[in-house]
Amino acid sequence: MGIPDLEAxxxxxxxxxxxxPRVSMGRQPVLVxxxxxxxxxxxxxxxxxxxxxxxxxxxxxxxxYSFKIAIExxxxxxxxVWNRWPQLGxxxxx
Numbered sequence: 159m160g161i162p163d164l165e166a167x168x169x170x171x172x173x174x175x176x177x178x179p180r181v182s183m184g185r186q187p188v189l190v191x192x193x194x195x196x197x198x199x200x201x202x203x204x205x206x207x208x209x210x211x212x213x214x215x216x217x218x219x220x221x222x223y224s225f226k227i228a229i230e231x232x233x234x235x236x237x238x239v240w241n242r243w244p245q246l247g248x249x250x251x252x
Contacts, residue, residue: 178207185214191226191233203229210239210249221246 185202190213192199199219204212206229215221227236227248240247 178209180205180207180212183211188213189228190221191228192222193225198228201227204245208250210236210247213246213248215244215246217244224251 183203183206185204187200188203189198190201199221200216201219201221202214204214211227211229213227221238224235224237226233228234235251236248237251238246239249
């Protein structure tokens with residue numbers, strides 16, 4: 159037996175932790191409000207579930223831990239739960 163592929167193992171673990179089905183969004187543009195009065199940042203949503211999403215940030219843009227995101231015209235509060243820049247995993251919060 160060879161050395162296990164750690165990335166593949168991590169991906170299996172991540173897949174097993176998912177409790178909600180995801181819908182592919184095809185990198186649809188979404189607006190992010192970082193809450194400091196600056197213009198909204200345009201990011202791109204990769205997939206979406208009831209509890210969260212995977213988004214891609216533009217080059218050179220860092221988002222704070224908590225922010226608001228507009229998906230299909232609805233603003234929601236979100237927290238970053240994982241970061242593999244430029245992709246971020248976010249969880250919707252109340």
